[in-house]
Amino acid sequence: xxxxxxxxxxxxxxxxxxxxxxxxxxxxxxxxxxxxxxxxxxxxxxxxxxxxxxxxxxxxxxxxxxxxxxxxxxxxxxx
Numbered sequence: 260x261x262x263x264x265x266x267x268x269x270x271x272x273x274x275x276x277x278x279x280x281x282x283x284x285x286x287x288x289x290x291x292x293x294x295x296x297x298x299x300x301x302x303x304x305x306x307x308x309x310x311x312x313x314x315x316x317x318x319x320x321x322x323x324x325x326x327x328x329x330x331x332x333x334x335x336x337x338x
Contacts, residue, residue: 260284260325266333268308271301279325288312289319291329307334 260279269275285291288310296302309332310317323329 260323260327260329262329262331264331266335267305268302268331268333271299284325285323287319287323288317288321291323292319295331305334308332 262277262279264272264275264277279285285294291310292302292308302308310321311330311332312321312323312327314328314330
């Protein structure tokens, strides 16, 4: 599972990309979010977070098998 980070999420993790091994394999998007917050507490300060699985926005119930490309998209502000 390859995870790409953008914007503030890249700063929280300290990298633009990480790979998860079988040791850390969330079963769905909700569990992925929880594990990211557990591993990187800065995620808990974000008021929203979009997740794309294989280039498609995904809700919390989308299952993860382990070979997906996941993008973590931070909240966007503007005016």
